Amino acid sequence: MEDxxxxxxxxxxxxxxxxxxxxxxKAAAHGIIHNRxxxxxxxxxxxxxxxxWLRDYKEQAFLFTRDFNVDWTSNVSERGAKAAKRHQAVSxxxxxxxxxxxxxxxxxxxxxxxxxxxxxxxxxxxxxxxxPWLPPLPEIx
Numbered sequence: 001m002e003d004x005x006x007x008x009x010x011x012x013x014x015x016x017x018x019x020x021x022x023x024x025x026k027a028a029a030h031g032i033i034h035n036r037x038x039x040x041x042x043x044x045x046x047x048x049x050x051x052x053w054l055r056d057y058k059e060q061a062f063l064f065t066r067d068f069n070v071d072w073t074s075n076v077s078e079r080g081a082k083a084a085k086r087h088q089a090v091s092x093x094x095x096x097x098x099x100x101x102x103x104x105x106x107x108x109x110x111x112x113x114x115x116x117x118x119x120x121x122x123x124x125x126x127x128x129x130x131x132p133w134l135p136p137l138p139e140i141x
Contacts, residue, residue: 005068012065021062028054083107109133 031051038045094100113123
């Protein structure tokens with residue numbers, strides 16, 4: 001994928017993508033077939049559940065191969081949720097849903113600014129001086 005980006009491509013070439021999708025389909029089918037009837041204490045075997053998820057969400061999983069502007073991982077969103085979950089695990093609660101909503105709004109603003117190269121300190125300063133950072137508008141064709 002890095003080679004394709006270096007060439008200025010915006011997506012993987014169709015042959016490479018077809019090969020990857022075929023391997024993906026085989027792996028998902030393997031997980032479904034070989035774990036469908038395996039016993040598990042609570043519901044379906046995790047291998048079966050994963051195989052079904054991979055099959056059902058294939059287009060989402062491959063989105064980054066068709067559009068290089070899409071990040072291949074969701075770590076930013078997962079990192080954003082971790083701190084809120086950790087606070088709740090440690091303290092046992094949020095004082096109110098409004099407090100949680102404000103915290104999430106600030107965290108989202110800082111994470112988005114960071115993704116566009118703006119430091120948290122600069123983003124906070126700009127917001128407090130009435131000139132908040134905003135994501136760039138998409139180009140109109």
